[in-house]
Amino acid sequence: DGMVVVAFDPQWYPAIAEAEAAGIPVVVTHFPIExxxxxxxxxxIATDVAAYGAAAADAIGEKIGG
Incomplete structure (x- = not known):
């Protein structure tokens, strides 16, 4: 068993602590955490969302000739 958290927020900390105490591994995706x-x-497992957005904007700009 395990728990994957996608919409990460510090409000998840108590639930993560409970999962850890129960021996359930927790993986956080999408949002980088220290x-x-x-x-x-x-x-x-996270991405740099600002870099991702900038790369997407550059690609769109190239496609529309800008």
Missing amino acids: EGSAPGVVSN
Whole structure:
């Protein structure tokens, strides 16, 4: 069993702590979190959303000739 958290918010910390206490690993996706800031999180799979948006804007600009 495990728990994957996509819409991460510090309000999740108590639930993550409960999951850790129950031996349930927690993985956070999409949002980068500072290592150690959310005890119980065993993995963080994140993107740099600002860089992702900038790359998307550049690609759109190239496609429309701008």
